[in-house]
Amino acid sequence: MPGTYEIEYTAADAAGNDATCSFTIVVEDDANPLLVCQDDLTIDTDPGVCTWEVPAGALSPLLAVDNCPGYALNA
Incomplete structure (x- = not known):
């Protein structure tokens, strides 16, 4: 865990x-944490x-990974 230890x-x-x-x-x-996102996406809806x-x-x-535990993934 990051910190100072005597x-x-x-x-x-x-x-x-x-x-x-x-x-x-x-x-x-x-x-830094590694974050791999979804590729861009185009959705065609029905007319109307x-x-x-x-x-x-x-x-x-x-995909989110970090070398230290306790990271947060927020949208």
Whole structure:
């Protein structure tokens, strides 16, 4: 998940001595989501008819993928 993470290690010996070190990891998401849309579509209606209902399965499904979970697809 993108964000900043602090990592800390500790080493200890049997005599009770210890040492620690820490570092920061920054995870960035610079990749845009991929969106593949339906090809352009022309619908000819019957004479005198000005509307068209989309039959189930008439349009190709959109493809949306991202390298991180939780993206939204809005129309």
